[in-house]
Amino acid sequence: MNDPSRLGSLDVGNRLCWWGEAWDVFVQHAPEGAGAGTFEIARKRFRPNADTVLQPHSVPLQQLADGGVVAFGLFVVLILGGAAVCVCALRRLGRSERAAAVALVAAPTAYIGHALVDYNWDFLATTAPTMVALGVLAVAGRESVTARSRPILGVGIVLFAAVVLVSFSLPRLADRAERRSTRALVAGDLDKALDEARWAHRFNPVSADPLFAQARVAERQRVPLRAERAYIRAVELQPDNPLTWYTLGIFEFDVRENLCAAYRFLNNSYTLDPAGNQWQEGGPLDVARDAVNAGGCAPGS
DSSP states (O other), X not given: OOOGGGGGOOOHHHHHHHHHHHHHHHHHHTTTOSOTTOHHHHGGGTOSSSOOOSSOSOHHHHHHHHHHHHHHHHXXXXXXXXXXXXXXXXXXXXXXHHHHHHHHHHHHHHHHHHHTTSOGGGOHHHHHHHHHHHHHHHHTTOOOOOOOOOHHHHHHHHHHHHHHHHHHHHHHHHHHHHHHHHHHHHHTXXXXXXXXXXXXXXXXXXXXXXXXXXXXXXXHTTOHXXXXXXXXXXXXXXXXXXXXXXXXXXXXXXXXXXHHHHHHHHHHHHHHOTTOTTOOTTSHHHHHHHHHHTTOSOTTO
């Protein structure tokens, strides 16, 4: 996906498929959308094969699928604001400076055109130059003013920057803690593995991975009830994620040997991701389904 040649390829067939999936995700979760950064998971219900795609390769559709009507509306406002900056700059500048302004206007214009068929919004190398061009256009041709001291505004900017930095840092800290937990688990240091898994959850409480890490430690400690609770918490945290249901189902199948529960959870996962590679003929889902069909499960079991 990071091959430079992709920038020159429209890949129309796949893009039409991804755009359709983005629209399906929005329709299913309208009007609020599936959630920021969830397209990779939300599309699995609709994908025709097991290929993994992180973005629908269209910024407007990405906003619509992830954030719904509100995110799409804010994106439109941003576009209209950028267009107003460009038009006002061209009107303010004289003929001798207008040619340079037109060259700057070309940057955001090309950016928006490309954003319709790709996800350049996610790349600093494309987004930052466009924002710089808009910033230059916003002040071009304006009369200079005397700078005034605005301490409240300065403090607000610092606090906002701190919040942004923290929001970017915490998921990475969680990933590092989870990796340390995995290494400690492999080394047999179960106390450290559990402690790091709990830190990972504190850093990123909306991720299921730290809960999986806690469950793995509980399995090694031979405390299946605690492992089961961790897997259930992951399902409750991300009920639309087929992986949480699948992981709980495999645990019930392999560890608890509860085929009735395994079938319910694996079937939920299959409903959310019917094209996944994890579904093999004669696999756990088929075995659990056969047990249910054979009458081996009491009502409510």
